[in-house]
Amino acid sequence: MQAIKESRDLVLTDADFERVRKLIYARAGIALAEHKREMVYSRLAKRLRSYGMQRFVDYLAMLEADENNDEWEHFTNALTTNLTSFFRESHHFPLLAEHARKANGGKFKVWCSAASTGEEPYSIAMTLREAMGSGNAASLLATDIDTSALAKARAGVYADNQVSKISDEQLKRFFQKGKGARAGMVRAQDNLRSMITFEQLNLLAPRWDIEGPFDVIFCRNVMIYFDKPTQARILERFATYLKPDGLLFAGHSENFSYITKVFKLRGHTVYELAQQGRASA
Known part of the structure; x- marks a missing residue:
């Protein structure tokens, strides 16, 4: 395969591409095709x-040369x-609401492990507010490896076309229009933002500095970037952070x-702990 050449004669050779694949796999578990x-x-x-x-090499x-170089963050x-949106895979949210209502006013903890730019955790927060009321019983940890995406999530600012799936009632209750x-x-x-704690987390890190157990873990459309052995390791770790009756x-494309x-x-795309998982939990 020929090297790709564009403006300023930047060169990506076959060897460079293979190095990129190995580095991002080791750093974040992402298997680039x-x-x-x-x-x-x-x-x-x-x-x-x-x-x-001018050269990728x-x-x-x-x-x-330096595993602590700040550039690693930009590379990752x-x-x-x-790729995300509000209330994506909408069939999950009624199930989340039903599970939350069973808490009967008790503490209810959710971990969104691939928060991206925030649409998913804010959708979760809205669902929990509507299901459990405005008390402080529900809390949400939203993590992602991408620090730039997390910065957008913390800001919680979106264009009108990004919130088209949100009802007018929810927009009025949970969002403020810009002027x-x-x-x-x-x-x-703030009634949503106060529920969510955003933190940077690499699912491949040897230690997850988070506090469980959780009633629910969302890990949607991220496992597709990992190979099967990596997926298995992460799932087995999830089991130790999930309550015995957790979900x-x-x-949609993950099995x-x-x-x-x-x-x-x-x-449909909802899992619970098997007997072996319950023992881990």
Whole structure:
């Protein structure tokens, strides 16, 4: 395969692409397929230009020379895909509300493990507010490896077209319309923001500095970027952070039934702990 060449004669060789694949797999568990080559070029080329570099080999050498280099954060952010929307896979939210109501006013903890730019955790928070009322019984931990995405999530500011799936009643109750320079934008109100704690977390990290157990874990549309052994390890760790009667919500294209015995399918892309998982919990 020929090297890709574009403006300023940036060069991505086959060897460079393989190094990128190995580095992002080791750093974040992301298994980049061969067809992601163009994406790697377009996203990392911006980082090279910020350093005035013309060769990917020089950029990758800089990363490998110092595992604590701040550029690792930009490298990981650049290769992380953040495709999300409010109330995506809508069939999950009535099930979440039903499970939350069973708490009967007690504490209810949710972990959104791939928070991205915030649409999913805010959808969860709205569902819990409507199901449990405005008390402080529900709390939500929202984590992601991508620090730039988390910054957008913390801000809670979205364009009107991004909140089209939210009802007018929910918009009025949970969001504030922007004025002046902010016209055409909305911002999540404090009654949602106060429920959510946003933190950076790498699911491949040897230690998760979070406090469980959780009633519900959302891990939707992120496992598809990991290979099967990595998926199994993460699922087995999830089991230790989930209450015995807890639920795990997966993405529409993810099937965990053949990956691990700690979870069993409860409904469409919804899992509960199997006997082996309950022992871990």
